[in-house]
Amino acid sequence: MPQIQLTSVTHRFQGPPLLDGVDCVIEAGDRIGLLGRNGAGKTTLMKLLSGQLTPDHGEVTLASGTRVAQLRQDVPTNIHARVAEVVRQGVTAQDHAHxxxxxxxVEKTLSRMGLAGDAEFQGLSSGMKRRVLLAQAIVDEPEVLLLDEPTNH
Incomplete structure (x- = not known):
């Protein structure tokens, strides 16, 4: 079974569909890049893949147990915590019962990413904030990692 499968997915906000009849199969281990102009539907497709949006028509199917993490394109401005606390928010309860x-x-991920856990998130540069948010996304070692505009900062 594919890791993710999209079958006849259509999604619209207003007016004509932004995505219309999209079919796609993503296998475990695939690395896929989406290219397109602004407003073409790349972020919308990622939100459908992550479950943040539901298609108007069609189906998005994930293999059983598939964990999806996403690094969004914008850095939130309302995070007031230490780096370790931000990364820990990416830990899901079912994977780390204790x-x-x-x-x-969290410690392993901080070390791998070269991050100081006791640093204040708000005091970091925008590039370091993105690194912290990437650490948050990968701390649970998801099967699917969605990176929206990963080179913006």
Whole structure:
């Protein structure tokens, strides 16, 4: 079974469909880049893949147990926490039943990403904030990682 499958997916906000009859199969291990002009539907497609949006028509199917994480294109301005706390928000309860395991996953990710867990998120440069948010996305080692405009900052 594919990791993700889109079948006849259509989505509109107003007016004509932004995505119309999209069919796609994504297998485990695939790396896919989406290219297109502004407003072409790239972010909308990622929101459909992550479950943030539901298609108006068609179906988005994920393989059983598939974890999806997303690095959005904008850096939130309302995060007032230390880096370790921001990364820990990416830990899902079902994967880390014990606090010790969650802490270990956060520490491992901080180390791999070269991040200081006690630094204040608001005091970081925009590029370092993106790195922290990427760490938050990968801390649970998701099967699918969606990167929206990953080189913007």
């Amino acid at each position: 606090a010790w395991e969650a802490d270990q996953a």
